[in-house]
Amino acid sequence: MKIAIMGYGTIGSGVAAVVERNAASIAKRVGEPIEVKYVLDLREFPGDPIQEKVVHDIDVIVNDPEVAIVVETMGGVEPACTFVKKALAAGKSVTTSNKALVAKKGIELLDLAKENHVSFLFEASVGGGIPIIRPLNQCLTADEILEITGILNGTTNYMLTKMDREGVTFDEVLKEAQDKGYAEKDPTADIEGFDACRKIAILSSLAYGSQVDFEDIYTEGITKITDTDFKYARKMGTSIKLFGTSKRAGEEFYAMVAPVMINADHPLYAVNDVFNGIMVEGNMVDKLMFYGRGAGSLPTASAVVADVVEMAKNPHTTLVTSWSTKKLPLADKGTWVRKFFVRAAENTEEKKAQVEAAFGPVSYIELEGLNEFAFVTPEMAEAEYEKKAAFVDGILQMIRMDV
Amino acid sequence: MKIAIMGYGTIGSGVAAVVERNAASIAKRVGEPIEVKYVLDLREFPGDPIQEKVVHDIDVIVNDPEVAIVVETMGGVEPACTFVKKALAAGKSVTTSNKALVAKKGIELLDLAKENHVSFLFEASVGGGIPIIRPLNQCLTADEILEITGILNGTTNYMLTKMDREGVTFDEVLKEAQDKGYAEKDPTADIEGFDACRKIAILSSLAYGSQVDFEDIYTEGITKITDTDFKYARKMGTSIKLFGTSKRAGEEFYAMVAPVMINADHPLYAVNDVFNGIMVEGNMVDKLMFYGRGAGSLPTASAVVADVVEMAKNPHTTLVTSWSTKKLPLADKGTWVRKFFVRAAENTEEKKAQVEAAFGPVSYIELEGLNEFAFVTPEMAEAEYEKKAAFVDGILQMIRMDV
Numbered sequence: 001m002k003i004a005i006m007g008y009g010t011i012g013s014g015v016a017a018v019v020e021r022n023a024a025s026i027a028k029r030v031g032e033p034i035e036v037k038y039v040l041d042l043r044e045f046p047g048d049p050i051q052e053k054v055v056h057d058i059d060v061i062v063n064d065p066e067v068a069i070v071v072e073t074m075g076g077v078e079p080a081c082t083f084v085k086k087a088l089a090a091g092k093s094v095t096t097s098n099k100a101l102v103a104k105k106g107i108e109l110l111d112l113a114k115e116n117h118v119s120f121l122f123e124a125s126v127g128g129g130i131p132i133i134r135p136l137n138q139c140l141t142a143d144e145i146l147e148i149t150g151i152l153n154g155t156t157n158y159m160l161t162k163m164d165r166e167g168v169t170f171d172e173v174l175k176e177a178q179d180k181g182y183a184e185k186d187p188t189a190d191i192e193g194f195d196a197c198r199k200i201a202i203l204s205s206l207a208y209g210s211q212v213d214f215e216d217i218y219t220e221g222i223t224k225i226t227d228t229d230f231k232y233a234r235k236m237g238t239s240i241k242l243f244g245t246s247k248r249a250g251e252e253f254y255a256m257v258a259p260v261m262i263n264a265d266h267p268l269y270a271v272n273d274v275f276n277g278i279m280v281e282g283n284m285v286d287k288l289m290f291y292g293r294g295a296g297s298l299p300t301a302s303a304v305v306a307d308v309v310e311m312a313k314n315p316h317t318t319l320v321t322s323w324s325t326k327k328l329p330l331a332d333k334g335t336w337v338r339k340f341f342v343r344a345a346e347n348t349e350e351k352k353a354q355v356e357a358a359f360g361p362v363s364y365i366e367l368e369g370l371n372e373f374a375f376v377t378p379e380m381a382e383a384e385y386e387k388k389a390a391f392v393d394g395i396l397q398m399i400r401m402d403v
Numbered sequence: 404m405k406i407a408i409m410g411y412g413t414i415g416s417g418v419a420a421v422v423e424r425n426a427a428s429i430a431k432r433v434g435e436p437i438e439v440k441y442v443l444d445l446r447e448f449p450g451d452p453i454q455e456k457v458v459h460d461i462d463v464i465v466n467d468p469e470v471a472i473v474v475e476t477m478g479g480v481e482p483a484c485t486f487v488k489k490a491l492a493a494g495k496s497v498t499t500s501n502k503a504l505v506a507k508k509g510i511e512l513l514d515l516a517k518e519n520h521v522s523f524l525f526e527a528s529v530g531g532g533i534p535i536i537r538p539l540n541q542c543l544t545a546d547e548i549l550e551i552t553g554i555l556n557g558t559t560n561y562m563l564t565k566m567d568r569e570g571v572t573f574d575e576v577l578k579e580a581q582d583k584g585y586a587e588k589d590p591t592a593d594i595e596g597f598d599a600c601r602k603i604a605i606l607s608s609l610a611y612g613s614q615v616d617f618e619d620i621y622t623e624g625i626t627k628i629t630d631t632d633f634k635y636a637r638k639m640g641t642s643i644k645l646f647g648t649s650k651r652a653g654e655e656f657y658a659m660v661a662p663v664m665i666n667a668d669h670p671l672y673a674v675n676d677v678f679n680g681i682m683v684e685g686n687m688v689d690k691l692m693f694y695g696r697g698a699g700s701l702p703t704a705s706a707v708v709a710d711v712v713e714m715a716k717n718p719h720t721t722l723v724t725s726w727s728t729k730k731l732p733l734a735d736k737g738t739w740v741r742k743f744f745v746r747a748a749e750n751t752e753e754k755k756a757q758v759e760a761a762f763g764p765v766s767y768i769e770l771e772g773l774n775e776f777a778f779v780t781p782e783m784a785e786a787e788y789e790k791k792a793a794f795v796d797g798i799l800q801m802i803r804m805d806v
Contacts, residue, residue: 018545022547025547129685129691135537140709141708142425142705143428144425209428270672282532284704284705286696286702293690298687299688301687302545302685306542309544322432
């Protein structure tokens with residue numbers, strides 16, 4: 001069984017490593033050895049054992065009937081999409097770790113795979129090495145999914161964990177994450193929540209069986225979270241995490257990416273550092289949680305190669321993914337009901353009177369040495385919160401709560 | 404698509420409820436509706452909507468060609484095994500939630516299913532509603548599994564959590580668990596670890612691809628764990644959990660069920676109350692953790708019905724489970740290397756001199772008002788620990804550590 005890897009970066013080289021290091025056990029599972037025949041990349045890799053396999057022309061792969069499975073680990077929508085389409089059209093099954101591609105073109109590529117009696121899988125596109133796509137597709141089939149909430153981005157989780165534990169500022173921790181290689185030079189995709197947005201779009205599309213467009217998801221990153229917020233969180237016994245969330249409320253569906261304040265009893269509270277965690281709530285199974293390394297060369301490659309093994313065991317078959325072309329309309333975030341953590345400037349009786357005139361009686365949290373205070377609102381729709389908050393001067397921060 | 408349920412107890416009735424309540428979404432996934440045609444039970448259920456479906460003779464089910472799938476939720480090895488064999492031999496796929504049956508007869512039933520071109524699945528036999536069998540079979544296929552450690556029994560986890568949080572004694576918490584219906588009148592299978600033993604035997608057989616006999620697994624329950632142990636644990640920032648564990652160490656394989664002391668950074672530390680959690684470590688993916696409800700009518704039934712859905716979508720096929728007849732020999736627990744938490748009577752200099760003569764320098768933990776003390780040994784093989792411990796008089800407790 002010959003495969004080709006498109007893109008020899010962090011994940012692509014991990015795929016080559018996994019296939020080599022676990023060759024014996026993989027061959028046992030598939031029934032024959034798996035061998036990397038080509039690596040497509042613009043670069044050369046002198047000294048690397050795969051150098052002799054490097055090709056620069058996708059058509060070499062597409063036109064070789066020996067190649068049954070193609071691994072796409074290039075990242076980005078183009079040229080990955082064009083290359084994947086060529087491979088599928090040529091009757092090759094494809095697995096990808098590329099969340100941008102899956103979020104944007106997933107349904108189209110699944111259809112093309114079906115037409116060509118091959119498979120298009122993407123376990124590694126969300127949660128790195130954590131099995132989540134296949135469990136949603138095959139294990140939670142007796143349930144109606146009520147909610148999916150994930151810590152889906154390891155970089156921001158590392159940063160928030162560090163801020164929580166060490167009291168450092170956002171700028172300090174971003175610099176450190178960049179120095180350590182956890183955050184990129186341009187960290188926008190991570191810290192603005194764009195990465196998590198694509199991932200929750202993919203999970204939601206699978207969970208609810210209808211297309212959730214990532215462009216429709218309200219997305220807020222962690223750039224406004226400060227060390228002061230974490231001082232309050234510590235005093236309250238809470239933490240702040242970047243959540244990608246979607247949920248069903250009656251006939252409505254909501255989705256959002258935003259920092260959320262949670263209590264210690266939340267299943268995702270203990271998901272720290274670069275780890276990812278995904279909570280799925282079904283109407284029968286209740287709450288499940290999946291935890292592991294959401295990034296990194298070998299863990300992500302492990303998920304890619306598991307897709308390869310499944311496709312190798314099921315040739316000339318389309319492994320079914322429940323993702324329909326029907327678009328899922330998302331409800332306005334203004335109607336999403338929850339509590340809000342709010343900080344207001346100037347710790348005076350007048351200001352508190354203003355707060356209570358707007359929100360009714362609330363409990364206050366105060367930090368020594370700061371001329372400000374915080375409070376938690378009752379449960380209310382976000383639009384109602386915004387309306388009421390307009391009557392309070394000097395609001396410094398609002399963080400949504402999941403408590 | 405008609406199914407039959409054998410055994411209308413907690414889980415069997417849950418299966419009927421799931422099939423009815425999620426009928427629409429299940430029909431969409433399968434491509435046709437799923438209907439319960441028969442319920443096999445010794446009892447009648449007057450007033451229950453399934454009463455008209457109750458039969459008392461397995462042959463009614465076996466001889467009805469309309470029944471394609473049989474659900475076994477009776478529990479116990481016999482007569483469940485005989486009935487499952489009859490169903491498989493008649494060309495019906497079977498799913499079971501019965502860990503005793505799977506641990507004892509799994510490999511035989513898988514072979515029989517294969518001979519008859521049908522499937523034998525058992526997702527619900529371990530971890531209740533938590534997807535773990537299918538992830539091991541289909542998602543972790545690129546990895547060599549290095550360790551599986553699970554909190555696999557909700558009853559004992561509830562008891563240990565209660566002892567940890569409230570400082571109550573073992574006898575008090577057992578009585579409460581029985582009053583609440585979490586523990587049975589005869590709680591032996593739970594508190595002596597027999598239930599966890601069967602579950603870790605099943606998981607280990609799948610993870611390492613060879614038969615692990617539950618009779619070979621050293622099994623120790625929680626009956627010797629006291630409120631005093633938890634006082635030390637609290638002081639040390641640790642907790643005590645009942646672990647079913649198996650691991651690969653070089654060419655050796657170990658398996659054990661025993662109470663284990665863990666730190667707050669262990670992935671299973673936050674698995675409390677009746678919840679289950681299963682940690683799987685692969686050589687590529689590193690540590691994963693799966694968390695959810697390990698028991699209960701609807702969560703367990705959710706896993707059973709997910710098996711039904713998969714079998715309904717793949718008729719006349721044997722869904723493959725990697726479980727070989729080759730027996731996996733387990734290494735002697737005496738060679739398992741770890742740290743040990745030890746309590747000794749009489750807090751005197753002489754006694755500590757005895758401890759240090761045997762174990763070398765150790766750090767002590769002392770509780771006010773108790774004429775005893777505790778210490779943590781360096782890492783050593785269990786046989787070595789036992790040899791050294793024989794030189795210390797009045798050892799009150801030994802708890803293995805995973806730190």
